[in-house]
Amino acid sequence: xxxTSMPCTRLANSPLSLLIIMSYPxxxxxxxxxxxxxTICRQGIKVAISAIYMDLEAFLQRSGLIADLHAFxxxxxxxxxxxxxxxxxxxxxxxxxxxxxCPHAALRMMICGVLECSHSPxxxxxxxxxxxxxxxxxxxxxxxxxxxxxxxxxxxxxxxYSDSVKxxxxxxxxxxxxxxxxxxxxxxxxxxxxxxxxxxxxxPPLPPTPxxxxxxxxxxxxxxxxLSAEAIFEKCSQISLSQSTAAxxxxx
Numbered sequence: 607x608x609x610t611s612m613p614c615t616r617l618a619n620s621p622l623s624l625l626i627i628m629s630y631p632x633x634x635x636x637x638x639x640x641x642x643x644x645t646i647c648r649q650g651i652k653v654a655i656s657a658i659y660m661d662l663e664a665f666l667q668r669s670g671l672i673a674d675l676h677a678f679x680x681x682x683x684x685x686x687x688x689x690x691x692x693x694x695x696x697x698x699x700x701x702x703x704x705x706x707x708c709p710h711a712a713l714r715m716m717i718c719g720v721l722e723c724s725h726s727p728x729x730x731x732x733x734x735x736x737x738x739x740x741x742x743x744x745x746x747x748x749x750x751x752x753x754x755x756x757x758x759x760x761x762x763x764x765x766x767y768s769d770s771v772k773x774x775x776x777x778x779x780x781x782x783x784x785x786x787x788x789x790x791x792x793x794x795x796x797x798x799x800x801x802x803x804x805x806x807x808x809x810p811p812l813p814p815t816p817x818x819x820x821x822x823x824x825x826x827x828x829x830x831x832x833l834s835a836e837a838i839f840e841k842c843s844q845i846s847l848s849q850s851t852a853a854x855x856x857x858x
Contacts, residue, residue, distance in 0.1 A: 635674035638665075639687070644753065646761060649768040651713070653686040653760055654679075655753055662691040662703035662734070662743060672738050675707045685710065686717060688760065690753055700843045702746040704731065709740050713767055718742050720763035727751050729759075752840055 633641070642657040658665055668674070679687055689705040704721070708714035721744075722731050730747030 635668060635671060636678050636681075639678055639689070644757070645684070646757060646764070648761060648764040651685050651764050651767070652683055653688060653764065654682060654684045655688045655690065655756065655760070657753055658689050658691045659693060660691060661693055661701075662689070662705060665689065665691060666705070666736075666741075666743065672741070675741070676709070679707070679709075686713065688717075688756075690756070700749045702749045702751070703734070704729075704744040704746055705741060706743075707741045712770075714740070714742065716767040716770070717760065717763040720766060721756075721759055724759050727755055729756075749843065 638658055639654070639656040644655050646653050646655070665671070675687055678684070685708065687707040689707070691701075691703040691705070693701055695701050706714060706717055706721075708717065721729055727750070728748055729744075729751050731744040732747060734743040734745055736743045
């Protein structure tokens, strides 16, 4: 697979090449979902957002898909799974689709309602047929809304759902904090103490590294910048759109 050797303009003008490079029919459903995934967590509700580079209809026709989605959510402690499919159609136009899988009806309806009614940005969602009551599929008319722009809308939906759920009396509001965040806080608290010493006897911090050190602020300290398939697709989509606009203006 030589993705870096092919210019973005060629990818944008070759939908079949992009489908061959980005599709992964031999992977299992879990591998496809984990290949390009982000998660958000609010008030104990965890949402996984996976980018899938194929047609949503083909993805939904995978054998045993619903059972795989249930198993994925259980294995990763997810309450909601959002699949964002991305591909180029035969007219060299980007196509985006959404699928929201959630066994909790109230939570699923809240998320779908926020996404459907959003105006900033507007996703221009059109409901698509779905054969399972726990899954809602959409055609996304606004292809400029990427996963990065979708995350704030999902966070808004989780906040609205949390506000609609009454907290039982006698329970503090902090009890709904995500389990992973609580584990991280415990790890940080434990690592801040030196074994055998109390917090008051903690060793003093080391002196700061001189600013003129040869290794200070080295551009490669954090490694080479990471490129995701989502970022590559966004760039190719922008180039394709600008070329189409320029061509239409020249014809006029």
